[in-house]
Amino acid sequence: xxxxxxxxxxxxxxxxxxxxxxAIALLSAVLVPAWMRRAVAATAVFVGAVVAAxxxxxxxSRTPAPEAQLSDTFYRDRLGALAxxxxxxxxxxxxxxxxxxxxxxxxxxxxxxxxxxxxxMIFFVSAGSLLTLFLGLEWxxxxxxxxxxxxxxxxxxxxxxxxxxxxxxxxxAVLLFGSALVFGATGELGLAQIAAAHAGSDVFxxxxxxxxxxxxxxxxxxxxxxxxxxxxxxxxxxxxxxxMAAATKTAAFVLTLRLLVTAFPAESDVWTIAIAVIAIGS
Numbered sequence: 001x002x003x004x005x006x007x008x009x010x011x012x013x014x015x016x017x018x019x020x021x022x023a024i025a026l027l028s029a030v031l032v033p034a035w036m037r038r039a040v041a042a043t044a045v046f047v048g049a050v051v052a053a054x055x056x057x058x059x060x061s062r063t064p065a066p067e068a069q070l071s072d073t074f075y076r077d078r079l080g081a082l083a084x085x086x087x088x089x090x091x092x093x094x095x096x097x098x099x100x101x102x103x104x105x106x107x108x109x110x111x112x113x114x115x116x117x118x119x120x121m122i123f124f125v126s127a128g129s130l131l132t133l134f135l136g137l138e139w140x141x142x143x144x145x146x147x148x149x150x151x152x153x154x155x156x157x158x159x160x161x162x163x164x165x166x167x168x169x170x171x172x173a174v175l176l177f178g179s180a181l182v183f184g185a186t187g188e189l190g191l192a193q194i195a196a197a198h199a200g201s202d203v204f205x206x207x208x209x210x211x212x213x214x215x216x217x218x219x220x221x222x223x224x225x226x227x228x229x230x231x232x233x234x235x236x237x238x239x240x241x242x243x244m245a246a247a248t249k250t251a252a253f254v255l256t257l258r259l260l261v262t263a264f265p266a267e268s269d270v271w272t273i274a275i276a277v278i279a280i281g282s
Contacts (some may be wrong), residue, residue, distance in 0.1 A: 021048020175215025
């Protein structure tokens with residue numbers, strides 16, 4: 001008999017709410033008359049974002065102590081719930097902002113991708129291992145690559161999408177390579193297990209840690225990893241730029257805090273200086 005981990009579905013409720021809303025929005029692109037698609041898709045994602053925010057707020061109030069879920073690959077705690085609440089509220093606001101966009105097609109796809117990106121960010125901030133961290137990162141990043149270039153009739157939007165894809169892919173590769181080095185030095189993927197391995201003197205561990213931090217700084221667009229930001233923000237639709245500027249930064253900063261404090265507490269004398277230098281440069 002295969003032993004499977006216990007699943008706390010309530011801890012995953014915000015993500016599932018947005019995924020369900022995204023599915024409805026995507027189906028509206030083929031099942032709903034053209035004149036109704038925008039209203040149906042926008043309403044579905046707005047309701048999904050509000051429900052996700054309610055679930056995240058309830059999780060915040062009902063989780064006094066952090067709990068590791070799914071074999072320590074996912075955390076249910078107040079930090080993740082608060083970040084999820086911010087992301088969900090941001091998604092709901094962006095639905096209103098996007099109503100003013102002069103877009104005459106791809107309504108269902110746009111709102112479905114918005115919901116998928118928000119869901120991925122909420123999953124990302126609660127990651128408890130390097131595996132789920134990378135899964136969440138690619139989950140929302142791929143959605144954002146398409147959202148940035150969704151106005152295919154505008155050259156600036158296509159250019160922004162291509163630049164974001166190339167630089168984002170490079171940042172993800174740096175983070176993934178760093179994760180591989182950390183795993184090679186510790187033999188662990190879980191954040192808490194990495195800290196317990198005490199591999200701070202290993203050159204692979206230190207190099208991997210630096211590469212993971214650099215990969216996350218690409219997502220935060222902190223100096224000197226910020227070169228993609230002006231072009232992408234200028235070329236993307238205004239609503240997408242607003243969503244990226246608020247939600248992506250929230251998710252990346254919260255996950256960076258969780259990663260540094262949970263997986264690399266013994267290296268705090270190094271990463272505090274690194275973060276200070278990056279903050280000053282930014």
